[in-house]
Amino acid sequence: MGVRLGLASTPNVGTTFAFSVPLRPAASFVRERESRSRRVLRLVDGHAVVAGVIVADPLNRGVVVGMLRAVGCSVVAGSKLAELVAAGPFDVVLIDAPATDDEAGATVAALAVKPAPRGTLAVGIGALSQRAERAGRLAGFGDMLALPIRADALYACLENKLDAHFEAAEADATLALRAALMPMVVSADLPAPLRRRVVEAARSASITDLRNAIEDITSLGGPHAVLAHRLGALAWNYDMDGVLGALGERDERDA
Amino acid sequence: MTPDERLVGRRILVVDDTPVNIELLAAILEPHGFNVLVATLGEAALRVAERTPPDLILLDVMMPGLDGFETCARLKRNPDLADVPVIFVTARDEPEDIVNGFRQGAVDYVAKPVRHEEVRCVCAPTSCSSR
Numbered sequence: 001m002g003v004r005l006g007l008a009s010t011p012n013v014g015t016t017f018a019f020s021v022p023l024r025p026a027a028s029f030v031r032e033r034e035s036r037s038r039r040v041l042r043l044v045d046g047h048a049v050v051a052g053v054i055v056a057d058p059l060n061r062g063v064v065v066g067m068l069r070a071v072g073c074s075v076v077a078g079s080k081l082a083e084l085v086a087a088g089p090f091d092v093v094l095i096d097a098p099a100t101d102d103e104a105g106a107t108v109a110a111l112a113v114k115p116a117p118r119g120t121l122a123v124g125i126g127a128l129s130q131r132a133e134r135a136g137r138l139a140g141f142g143d144m145l146a147l148p149i150r151a152d153a154l155y156a157c158l159e160n161k162l163d164a165h166f167e168a169a170e171a172d173a174t175l176a177l178r179a180a181l182m183p184m185v186v187s188a189d190l191p192a193p194l195r196r197r198v199v200e201a202a203r204s205a206s207i208t209d210l211r212n213a214i215e216d217i218t219s220l221g222g223p224h225a226v227l228a229h230r231l232g233a234l235a236w237n238y239d240m241d242g243v244l245g246a247l248g249e250r251d252e253r254d255a
Numbered sequence: 256m257t258p259d260e261r262l263v264g265r266r267i268l269v270v271d272d273t274p275v276n277i278e279l280l281a282a283i284l285e286p287h288g289f290n291v292l293v294a295t296l297g298e299a300a301l302r303v304a305e306r307t308p309p310d311l312i313l314l315d316v317m318m319p320g321l322d323g324f325e326t327c328a329r330l331k332r333n334p335d336l337a338d339v340p341v342i343f344v345t346a347r348d349e350p351e352d353i354v355n356g357f358r359q360g361a362v363d364y365v366a367k368p369v370r371h372e373e374v375r376c377v378c379a380p381t382s383c384s385s386r
Contacts, residue, residue: 204307
């Protein structure tokens with residue numbers, strides 16, 4: 001293993017023991033660090049992730065759900081464990097970090113009642129005191145994420161623990177993404193009122209209006225869901241020019 | 256959460272080069288009824304504000320290109336946008352940074368990491384003051 005032990009002793013002074021253990025960086029740390037330099041866009045086709053989110057605080061719950069849905073995960077959210085377990089099985093359940101060993105054990109036991117084919121990964125979310133981290137890890141939580149939740153940490157967790165694969169883009173790759181998506185987007189026949197809402201939202205850079213419009217496009221189903229997915233990827237990059245270009249609406253005012 | 260009638264449709268321009276920060280602020284603001292506009296660079300923020308004047312601007316300081324201070328100064332030199340209140344949201348919270356922010360025309364200063372209640376309390380009255 002390459003472990004080195006050392007001993008230096010000086011009469012009437014004292015003795016110093018020393019050892020060194022060469023360790024490679026933990027894989028999860030390396031992947032998380034690498035993930036910060038890229039923008040995760042969506043799950044690769046064929047890598048579906050069904051996630052349950054049980055977070056009491058509605059703001060934190062909304063952030064986690066938004067991050068998961070933005071990359072194409074199916075998400076069911078709630079504030080009560082029993083109700084959510086009934087809606088499973090889930091590949092991963094993100095849940096408030098347990099406060100005690102008993103709570104952690106009860107959570108893992110509840111998730112084991114209706115597991116996904118490959119088991120259900122439990123991930124604790126919270127301020128992560130040593131006690132909470134210890135309780136969760138000992139009970140069988142697969143990972144713990146600290147608040148405030150960072151998207152790169154969440155996606156790295158899914159990659160490391162679920163082997164989920166994501167399409168990602170470096171910052172400079174946004175134009176390439178736009179070019180790749182455009183033909184598919186233009187080919188969809190979008191109802192005029194919705195088209196107008198998307199265009200107005202993109203022109204005003206309103207992410208609120210844009211995402212609401214994309215949700216309404218999604219609810220139309222069929223080919224429009226594909227269109228919504230593509231527009232969602234552009235919206236996730238705040239690429240308003242890309243949205244306008246994709247709909248053939250970009251003019252000199254937008255230059 | 257039921258949106259606040261006074262805040263529904265009020266436009267807040269969030270300017271930050273880190274997407275997660277934008278998402279966090281949007282997650283705080285949208286449930287109250289705010290319409291969140293976004294820009295990831297200072298230059299883009301000026302264009303968005305000129306096209307769709309917001310009721311309030313939440314401005315990061317450390318950004319590539321125009322930093323937040325310079326962006327704020329340019330907003331204040333534009334007669335059409337000079338009255339739009341600007342609040343800096345930044346991890347730079349040394350006294351000289353805060354003073355500099357106010358010198359550029361900001362009305363308030365929020366230190367990162369942001370807290371839900373603080374953002375809501377600061378944004379609600381400030382956004383209502385601009386119309």
